[in-house]
Each structure stands twice: as C-alpha cells, then as structure tokens.
Amino acid sequence: MSSTYLGMPALPAYGQGNLHATEAFPAAAQRELGNTQLRANLGHATHTIRDKRLRVVAELPDWEELRNAGAATKASVMARLPELLEQFEANFTARGGTIHWARDAAEANRIVRDLIRDAGADEVVKVKSMATQEIGLNEYLEEQGIAAFETDLAELIVQLDHDKPSHILVPAIHKNRSQVRDIFLREMPGVDPDLTDNPARLAEASRMHLRRKFLSAKVAISGANFAIADSGTLGVVESEGNGRMCLTLPETLITVMGVEKLLPSFQDLEVFMQLLPRSSTGERMNPYTSFWTGVTKGDGPQDVHLVLLDNGRSAALADEMGRSALHCIRCSACMNVCPVYERTGGHAYGSTYPGPIGAILSPLLTGITSEENASLPYASSLCGACYDACPVKINIPEILVHLRSVDVESRRGNAAGKKKLPGQMDVAMKAASWAMGSGRRMALVEKALPLGQLAAGPDKKIKKLPGIAAGWTQSRDLPAPPARSFRDWWAKERGNTSSKEKA
Amino acid sequence: MKIALFATCIVDAMYPSTARATVSILERLGHQVVFPAGQGCCGQMHLNSGYFPEAVPVIRNHVEAFEAEDYDVAVAPSGSCVASVKHQHAMLARAIGDKDLEARATAVGARTYELSALLTDVLGVTDAAAQMGSWYPHRITYHPSCHGMRLLRLGDRQSNLLRTVEGLELEPLPQADQCCGFGGTFSLKNADVSSAMLADKDANISATGAQLCTGGDASCLMHIGGGLSREGSSIATLHFAEILASTREDPAPAPDALRKPAGSTAGSIAERARR
Numbered sequence: 132m133s134s135t136y137l138g139m140p141a142l143p144a145y146g147q148g149n150l151h152a153t154e155a156f157p158a159a160a161q162r163e164l165g166n167t168q169l170r171a172n173l174g175h176a177t178h179t180i181r182d183k184r185l186r187v188v189a190e191l192p193d194w195e196e197l198r199n200a201g202a203a204t205k206a207s208v209m210a211r212l213p214e215l216l217e218q219f220e221a222n223f224t225a226r227g228g229t230i231h232w233a234r235d236a237a238e239a240n241r242i243v244r245d246l247i248r249d250a251g252a253d254e255v256v257k258v259k260s261m262a263t264q265e266i267g268l269n270e271y272l273e274e275q276g277i278a279a280f281e282t283d284l285a286e287l288i289v290q291l292d293h294d295k296p297s298h299i300l301v302p303a304i305h306k307n308r309s310q311v312r313d314i315f316l317r318e319m320p321g322v323d324p325d326l327t328d329n330p331a332r333l334a335e336a337s338r339m340h341l342r343r344k345f346l347s348a349k350v351a352i353s354g355a356n357f358a359i360a361d362s363g364t365l366g367v368v369e370s371e372g373n374g375r376m377c378l379t380l381p382e383t384l385i386t387v388m389g390v391e392k393l394l395p396s397f398q399d400l401e402v403f404m405q406l407l408p409r410s411s412t413g414e415r416m417n418p419y420t421s422f423w424t425g426v427t428k429g430d431g432p433q434d435v436h437l438v439l440l441d442n443g444r445s446a447a448l449a450d451e452m453g454r455s456a457l458h459c460i461r462c463s464a465c466m467n468v469c470p471v472y473e474r475t476g477g478h479a480y481g482s483t484y485p486g487p488i489g490a491i492l493s494p495l496l497t498g499i500t501s502e503e504n505a506s507l508p509y510a511s512s513l514c515g516a517c518y519d520a521c522p523v524k525i526n527i528p529e530i531l532v533h534l535r536s537v538d539v540e541s542r543r544g545n546a547a548g549k550k551k552l553p554g555q556m557d558v559a560m561k562a563a564s565w566a567m568g569s570g571r572r573m574a575l576v577e578k579a580l581p582l583g584q585l586a587a588g589p590d591k592k593i594k595k596l597p598g599i600a601a602g603w604t605q606s607r608d609l610p611a612p613p614a615r616s617f618r619d620w621w622a623k624e625r626g627n628t629s630s631k632e633k634a
Numbered sequence: 635m636k637i638a639l640f641a642t643c644i645v646d647a648m649y650p651s652t653a654r655a656t657v658s659i660l661e662r663l664g665h666q667v668v669f670p671a672g673q674g675c676c677g678q679m680h681l682n683s684g685y686f687p688e689a690v691p692v693i694r695n696h697v698e699a700f701e702a703e704d705y706d707v708a709v710a711p712s713g714s715c716v717a718s719v720k721h722q723h724a725m726l727a728r729a730i731g732d733k734d735l736e737a738r739a740t741a742v743g744a745r746t747y748e749l750s751a752l753l754t755d756v757l758g759v760t761d762a763a764a765q766m767g768s769w770y771p772h773r774i775t776y777h778p779s780c781h782g783m784r785l786l787r788l789g790d791r792q793s794n795l796l797r798t799v800e801g802l803e804l805e806p807l808p809q810a811d812q813c814c815g816f817g818g819t820f821s822l823k824n825a826d827v828s829s830a831m832l833a834d835k836d837a838n839i840s841a842t843g844a845q846l847c848t849g850g851d852a853s854c855l856m857h858i859g860g861g862l863s864r865e866g867s868s869i870a871t872l873h874f875a876e877i878l879a880s881t882r883e884d885p886a887p888a889p890d891a892l893r894k895p896a897g898s899t900a901g902s903i904a905e906r907a908r909r
C-alpha cells in the first residue's frame with residue numbers, strides 16, 4: 132500500500148482552479164457594497180439562518196463538548212492522514228470502488244473527463260459539490276463537450292443564470308424569488324410561461340426540468356461530506372433529495388473529494404451528524420443523508436469512482452499555524468455570522484470559498500502568491516464571531532493574523548534580495564513600534580498632542596487625514612487630541628510616576 | 635490592594651479622562667493605584683496587522699514595565715488590550731521561540747484584568763451607586779465590544795455595573811453583539827466595509843433613543859462616535875469607567891455637553907442637577 136501516496140507530490144504544491152481572486156478584496160468589496168439588492172437579500176438570509184442556528188444549538192446541553200470532540204477528531208485525522216487514506220483506499224477498493232489520486236485541479240478534471248468518456252456519456256447530473264467547484268469542473272467539461280447539469284435547486288439557479296455561487300451552502304443566497312422566476316423564464320427550456328414567484332411553483336418547475344435529466348443520465352458526479360476510513364464508506368448530506376437521485380439512478384458514480392474529508396470510523400459520525408446540520412441549516416437533522424460503500428450488485432451504480440484531491444491541501448497541512456483550516460466541514464456557519472460577508476457577499480472573495488473560512492483557506496491552498504489572494508486575510512475586523520460559531524472550533528482570527536504576518540514577511544523580501552519597497556503601512560508600523568516600545572518615547576511623542584489640536588477644525592474634530600489614514604475620515608470624524616496625555620497628568624499631579632521610584 | 639494601571643496607548647494619548655476615571659474609581663474603593671512609568675502599548679496593532687517583529691519590542695517593553703512595578707493586580711479600561719496581554723503576548727513569545735519571555739508574559743497576563751472584571755470578580759462591586767456613589771442621570775445605550783465579549787468572555791459584567799448607577803436609564807441596543815467595524819487597521823485597509831458596518835451600528839444606536847452610547851473600549855467608542863459625529867448626530871460616546879466615576883459632586887460630562895468643544899463641558903451636568 133506504500134504506493135498510495137505516489138499521486139501526491141514530494142514537495143507541497145499549491146492549488147489551482149477557482150481559488151484565486153482576480154481582484155483585491157477592498158476593490159471587489161467596494162463594488163459589491165454598491166449592490167443594495169444584494170445587501171438586503173444577504174442580510175435577511177444570514178440573519179434568518181443565524182437565529183435558527185442559535186435556537187437549535189441551545190437545545191444541546193453538550194454543544195461545547197461536541198465541538199471539542201469534533202475538533203479533536205479532525206486534529207487526529209490531520210496527524211494520521213497518510214495512514215487513514217491508505218486504510219480508506221484498501222476498504223473502498225475491496226468493496227468494488229476505484230480510487231484516483233489527483234495532485235491538482237487539472238489532474239482531477241482530466242480524470243473525471245476520461246471516466247465520463249469511458250462510460251460513453253456526453254452529459255452528467257451533479258450533486259452540489261464544493262470540490263468540483265473548486266477545480267472548475269463544469270467549465271472544463273463544457274470545453275470538452277460534456278454537459279454537466281446541477282440538480283441542487285440553488286446551484287441550478289446559479290448555473291442557469293451563468294453566475295457564480297456566493298455562499299457554500301446557499302449558492303443563490305444573493306438572489307430573491309422574483310429574480311429566480313425571471314431566470315427560470317429566460318433559461319429553462321419548456322417552462323410554463325405563467326410561472327409565478329411562489330416558492331412551491333418554482334420548486335415544481337425545477338423538478339420537472341430535472342426529472343428528465345435524472346432519468347436519462349448515465350453518469351453522476353458528487354462531492355462527499357465524509358469518507359469513513361474503517362469501512363470505505365462515502366457520505367453526502369443534503370436537503371432536497373436530488374442527491375439521493377443522483378447517487379442511486381445512474382450507472383456510473385464519480386465522487387470528487389478533498390483528502391481532508393476523512394473520518395477514522397463510522398462511529399465518529401455520531402458527533403459530526405450533530406454538528407453539521409445544526410451549524411449549517413439550523414436544523415436538528417437534514418432531510419437526506421446518503422451513505423454508500425462500494426458497489427452492490429444489481430442495486431445502484433455499478434461503477435463507482437472516487438477522485439481524491441490534493442490541490443494545495445498538502446501545502447496547507449505543512450503550515451503548522453494554518454493547518455486546522457482543513458478541519459472545516461463546510462457548514463457555512465462562519466459566513467452566516469460574519470459582518471464582512473454579510474455586507475459584501477461571496478463574490479467579493481473571488482474564490483469558491485468565501486467568508487471567514489475562505490479568507491484563510493484560499494490563501495493557504497494557493498499560497499500568498501498574488502496581491503489579490505494576499506488581500507484576503509485582511510478581509511476581517513477580527514471580531515471573532517466566526518470562531519464562536521465554528522462547530523469544529525477553527526480559530527479563524529488567529530489564522531488570519533498568522534497569514535497577515537506571512538504576507539508582511541513576503542513583502543520584506545527574502546535572501547535573494549527580492550525586497551519590495553516598503554509601503555506607508557510598513558513605515559508607519561516601524562515608527563509606531565519605536566514609539567510604543569518605551570514609556571519615555573511615548574511621553575516624547577505625546578508632547579506633540581497639541582499639534583493634533585491644530586489639525587482640528589473649530590468644532591474640535593479632524594475631518595480629513597492624509598495617506599493611509601484617509602480611509603478613516605471618509606466616513607468618520609476624529610476627535611481633536613487632548614492638550615496633555617494621562618501620563619503627563621499623572622507625572623505632574625502625582626509627583627513620581629512609579630512606586631518604585633518613590634521608595 | 636495595590637493596583638497597577640495600564641492606561642493603554644489610545645486612552646493615554648486621546649482619552650486621558652478615562653484613565654483618570656479609572657484611578658478615581660479604584661481609589662474611592664480604597665485601593666492604591668500605581669502607574670508603571672515604562673509602559674507603552676500592548677502591541678495589538680502590530681500583532682493583528684501581521685507585523686510580528688515590530689510587535690516584539692512593544693510586548694517586551696510591556697512585560698518589563700509591569701515586572702518593574704510592585705503591585706497585586708494590573709487593570710486596563712480596555713477589553714481588547716487586556717485580551718492582547720492575556721492571549722497574544724505569550725503566543726508571540728512562543729512563536730519567536732523565546733521561552734523566558736513566554737513565561738514572563740504569561741505571568742503578567744495572568745494578573746491583568748479588564749476593569750469590569752476586576753471590579754466584579756476581585757473587588758466585589760455589585761452596586762455602583764452604593765459602593766462608589768456612581769450617579770449619571772441620563773438615557774444611555776451600551777455596545778459590548780467584540781474582544782471583551784468573545785476573547786475575555788466578560789458577559790454582562792459591564793452592563794450589570796452600569797445598571798446599578800443611580801439615575802441611569804439603560805436602553806437595550808439592537809444587534810448589540812455585532813462588530814462596529816473598527817478592527818484597528820481594518821478600518822483603513824477595508825475602509826468601505828468598515829464604514830458599512832459602522833453605519834448599521836450607528837443606526838441601531840440612534841434607534842434606541844438614547845443620548846449616549848457607552849462601552850468598554852476607547853477605540854470602538856472613537857469609531858462609533860466618529861461616525862455619529864460625521865452624520866451630525868447629537869449622540870455622544872463615553873467610556874463606562876467615566877460613568878462609574880461620575881458622582882453628584884464630580885459629574886461626568888453630560889451627553890449633549892460632550893459634543894461641545896473641550897473646556898465648555900465642565901459643570902454642565904451639575905448645573906442641570908441644581909435646576
């Protein structure tokens with residue numbers, strides 16, 4: 132079994148695909164902030180899920196213990212990943228499945244294409260899957276002349292609208308009912324022209340549309356929420372039943388899954404099936420949970436494949452401070468509570484993974500290589516709501532700060548002398564470090580406080596600041612500083628500044 | 635008890651009255667306050683912006699300044715700075731492999747308290763009016779800052795103390811747990827998103843009908859107040875330490891007086907009281 136790791140590179144390679152932002156976050160965010168419809172839709176949706184989640188989480192007296200158990204299981208999976216993957220491969224293969232190892236997005240896409248061609252198909256049905264979005268599978272298959280039909284309602288809406296998902300669980304969270312109706316009328320062949328924006332009518336229209344596909348497709352593609360090492364089982368958790376159709380009707384089933392989805396044993400599901408539905412949709416249990424273990428003769432797909440995807444996961448794993456980002460079970464709780472995501476939506480992050488987890492996962496998978504991806508770890512006020520919400524206790528704020536330091540260091544340059552010119556922020560931070568690193572120097576700098584008063588208007592407010600501070604005064608006044616610091620007051624009023632000095 | 639005051643850089647330079655209020659509260663409770671002269675800043679700005687090497691001398695200085703002083707516990711009127719001292723200092727020392735500094739930072743962090751935590755958990759204050767003579771007859775609302783709420787788990791300590799101030803009316807703030815959007819350099823690097831968060835926070839504050847918003851972090855209050863001021867709102871911000879320190883004899887500035895240029899505030903609340 133020592134051959135299993137051959138598919139993985141000796142040196143961690145960074146991921147590719149839909150993980151790279153094409154625009155720096157502040158610029159993308161500014162554009163998205165201007166979309167008032169998007170903000171209203173998002174604000175409404177995230178607040179609804181947020182409240183539901185809080186209610187069902189409060190029902191469990193042992194929620195914190197469950198979170199700890201989930202975090203501990205994931206940490207042990209990461210520590211034993213090679214061994215568990217080998218165990219999984221052995222069990223999956225023994226039950227009639229076939230494993231394919233994919234180093235990156237391009238390799239995974241090619242493997243899937245070849246499997247579809249081998250099955251003699253030119254169209255496939257798809258269960259919503261983050262991994263296939265990450266590698267850009269739909270776009271790739273289209274280029275190769277293969278049509279991929281999304282069967283999840285929200286995913287279908289996004290696909291029909293030639294848009295990108297903006298949320299990992301509710302991809303069309305940024306659209307409202309009447310927008311959906313317009314998309315269906317425009318893009319869905321044979322749709323009833325009198326379609327209203329009644330949710331039941333919309334769901335019915337999509338069902339009619341999809342039924343034909345379910346019954347004709349010979350190949351289905353899925354993601355997986357879990358892979359169980361000790362039994363070789365894969366599992367998908369969903370709400371609409373479309374996944375169940377895809378997983379049972381076609382002859383060939385191809386699953387694409389990141390290597391980090393592994394769990395040691397079937398028993399571990401007990402913890403994760405409590406954590407996941409509650410955190411994601413705010414439900415005690417999701418409507419459909421499907422598990423399959425290899426091939427069962429005469430029942431379900433007879434040709435079962437799993438593409439195990441690295442695409443930067445080894446690189447993330449090699450980052451000691453950041454590796455726990457791989458614990459993520461893609462519940463989306465962090466984005467539903469994130470004040471930044473709530474206002475910008477998912478598109479501003481430019482990656483398959485938006486919100487707080489995206490702000491750490493995308494740069495971890497791709498490396499802080501471009502200015503665009505390097506802007507992601509700054510897309511947070513570090514308010515900590517994501518860490519509180521995360522069912523597997525990923526300390527997202529701490530990883531954000533770590534990645535910021537990686538970015539700052541990369542700008543300092545390396546031994547090869549590829550040093551970039553220091554920016555205003557770099558210079559300001561150096562100066563502040565000098566001043567704030569000593570009480571004496573602070574006192575010296577504070578002697579200039581009256582100068583700040585000069586900068587203020589007659590109303591004692593500063594309304595315009597230069598350089599990097601200009602962002603502050605775009606929507607906020609700064610009070611004029613006082614005439615003297617507390618330090619100065621204490622020294623004059625209380626005589627000596629320190630009890631030691633008094634003694 | 636001998637209590638060392640960590641004024642924090644922003645309070646020291648921008649809001650000295652908050653530090654003076656902290657001193658007066660503690661002295662009124664019968665404690666001795668000392669001010670370690672070597673203190674500078676907690677280094678949070680450098681750390682959170684990813685400037686780890688620049689944060690090291692700042693953190694080292696904090697540890698040394700507080701080691702040089704003789705005291706029982708240290709206090710700061712700021713949740714985020716205390717969170718930095720308690721959680722980040724040792725973490726950074728560990729990251730740079732300095733075991734000695736890690737141990738010393740851990741020791742300093744362990745006896746550093748946020749003001750409401752010190753008052754509630756150590757000094758046994760349960761009734762601000764009865765124990766400290768706190769009097770502030772105004773309608774206020776309260777914003778619990780993120781770091782105090784989530785990193786320090788302060789819970790209701792600050793608002794519970796405020797509730798016991800004589801004459802004070804506390805209006806609940808809708809979506810109180812939402813970040814105001816300051817986030818240090820976040821407000822500069824992502825000024826647009828920060829402004830959008832601030833606009834919502836300030837709208838919620840305005841909706842309460844309160845004349846003033848209080849909280850436990852000068853930086854958040856500066857941000858919130860800066861937005862209200864730009865909008866032309868009459869709602870002011872004031873640190874909760876100043877409200878606790880306010881008495882009939884020595885009142886803190888009244889909400890409407892807070893907006894007026896410095897110097898014209900003194901006595902306005904006393905005048906009202908006399909009327």
Ligand code: SF4
Pocket residue numbers: 410458459460461462463464465466488517520521522523524525
């Ligand atoms: S980081 Fe945590 S909260 Fe966010 S999607 Fe992943 S598991 Fe859920």
